[in-house]
Amino acid sequence: MHHPTVKILDKQFSIYLPERKILHSVEIVAARLSHDYRGKKPLFLSVLNGAFMFASDLMKELTIECEISFVKLSSYEDMQSTGTVKEIIGLKEEIKGRHVVIVEDIVDTGHTIANLLKQLQGKEPASVEVATLLLKPESLQHELNIKYPAMSIANDFVVGYGLDYNGLGRNLRDIYKVM
Ligand SMILES: O=P(O)(O)OC[C@H]1O[C@H](OP(=O)(O)OP(=O)(O)O)[C@H](O)[C@@H]1O
Ligand SMILES: Nc1nc2[nH]cnc2c(=O)[nH]1
Numbered sequence: 001m002h003h004p005t006v007k008i009l010d011k012q013f014s015i016y017l018p019e020r021k022i023l024h025s026v027e028i029v030a031a032r033l034s035h036d037y038r039g040k041k042p043l044f045l046s047v048l049n050g051a052f053m054f055a056s057d058l059m060k061e062l063t064i065e066c067e068i069s070f071v072k073l074s075s076y077e078d079m080q081s082t083g084t085v086k087e088i089i090g091l092k093e094e095i096k097g098r099h100v101v102i103v104e105d106i107v108d109t110g111h112t113i114a115n116l117l118k119q120l121q122g123k124e125p126a127s128v129e130v131a132t133l134l135l136k137p138e139s140l141q142h143e144l145n146i147k148y149p150a151m152s153i154a155n156d157f158v159v160g161y162g163l164d165y166n167g168l169g170r171n172l173r174d175i176y177k178v179m
Helices: 019-036 052-061 111-121
Strands: 005-008 011-017 043-047 067-073 099-107 127-135 148-152 175-178
Touching: 019 052, 019 127, 019 148, 043 052, 043 111, 052 067, 052 099, 067 111, 099 111, 111 127
Parallel strands: 043 067, 043 099, 099 127, 127 148
Antiparallel strands: 005 011, 011 175
């Protein structure tokens, strides 16, 4: 079912990106990745929770030999440092010498990705790039080269297709924006 609006907790959301548009953009980014990583046996690292649905649809469209693994970032915050230090949890794979592609649902301020990139680069990968379903260019606060954004969006809070509002809405097939 595709509803024009949904209510989650106290907020009303309106349809923004319908499923067919999302899946079309996933196909396009998957084709680019398949082209660029052929023969490199990349390791896709998906960041839980939000990216699970994008990671799943993306993997189904990849035509190359590749691996996928899932990591979480700790909610531990180191108050002594300038930013938030989030530790990578669940990373068992050897990163050294591997071609790594981070799989995210959204890059908003860029804090999460900037931190993750810094930690991964310390592990000496052969290369590391970012594939994200959504990118908010106007919201970015870091100089980041996001090579594989499926879609760029305005600075609105969105839910659905893995993205949540206070834990809810991840199961929606379409993406909605707050009204
Ligand atoms: O660019 P930023 O401003 O850092 O925002 C992006 C991050 O925010 C969301 O994660 P969240 O912490 O909500 O966790 P979740 O994936 O479990 O929902 C999203 O999945 C990104 O990881
Ligand atoms: N659900 C959701 N999570 C986010 N994390 C950073 N930006 C967003 C957003 O727009 N929606």
